[in-house]
């Protein structure tokens with residue numbers, strides 16, 4: 403079995419190929435080199451704003467020097483800095499803790515196919531492995547197969563699941579799931595939601611409705627609202643996220659499918675433009691293929707050493 407570090411490295415290999423700096427060493431840090439670096443950062447989806455900040459910092463710091471490991475270390479440090487802090491003046495999302503004796507509620511949102519249900523399975527597995535009890539709420543009642551998919555995962559993982567009939571009101575499923583989680587003294591309640599409805603307005607209204615029911619049943623909940631974004635679609639993930647964050651206060655992002663992308667740099671604009679920390683990253687379809695996001699580790703894998 404490959405270690406997590408090996409998995410991460412191989413997942414980010416396509417992005418890392420853009421930053422194979424060995425051949426640069428000994429070259430002068432001139433406009434040519436900076437242009438080259440700039441286009442690579444853009445290709446990796448680091449985003450225009452962060453890229454130009456980084457390029458200007460490197461221009462100032464390395465004027466008339468030759469490229470060597472110090473430049474690579476500087477670049478990595480700048481990227482990590484950008485990931486560890488929000489834009490100046492942008493508030494950190496507030497994650498609240500549950501009141502004693504009540505479950506921690508995590509609402510999962512995102513468009514169809516982003517990886518919500520799979521990520522819920524992965525997250526539940528982590529939590530049950532740590533000895534926590536988990537209740538799942540199958541609030542994607544729009545697609546008949548969605549609750550089945552979640553039930554299969556719940557069985558495998560040993561989580562409890564509350565589901566409604568196909569087409570049931572998702573808010574009523576959320577209501578029942580809160581009830582169940584409270585009566586069972588569960589440590590966590592994780593709520594799956596639909597990612598596609600007749601219109602975007604419908605979708606947003608439904609997610610808000612689920613959110614409001616949860617807040618009514620369990621004071622302070624949902625404690626976390628995680629937006630699931632597909633890492634392979636790069637900048638388009640930001641556009642999707644903007645739609646959700648307009649009607650929903652999100653506390654973080656689960657970034658999926660990093661195993662199939664050369665756009666790993668998207669973690670930067672997610673943090674800088676959306677103001678949301680990436681909490682977990684997904685690197686495969688298996689239940690153990692998700693890990694907490696660590697900026698240093700990620701950038702080391704993305705830029706190489």
Ligand SMILES: Nc1nc2c(ncn2[C@@H]2O[C@H](COP(=O)(O)OP(=O)(O)O)[C@@H](O)[C@H]2O)c(=O)[nH]1
Pocket residue numbers: 512513514515516517518519520521597630658659660661662683684685686687691
């Ligand atoms: N390669 C890869 N596939 C993933 C990952 N996460 C989810 N998937 C796949 O993406 C597809 C959609 O996932 P699903 O959880 O059903 O998305 P949902 O519609 O948002 O609930 C499924 O085929 C998953 O196996 C990941 O991290 N890596």
Ligand SMILES: [Mg+2]
Pocket residue numbers: 518519520542548
């Ligand atoms: Mg789903």
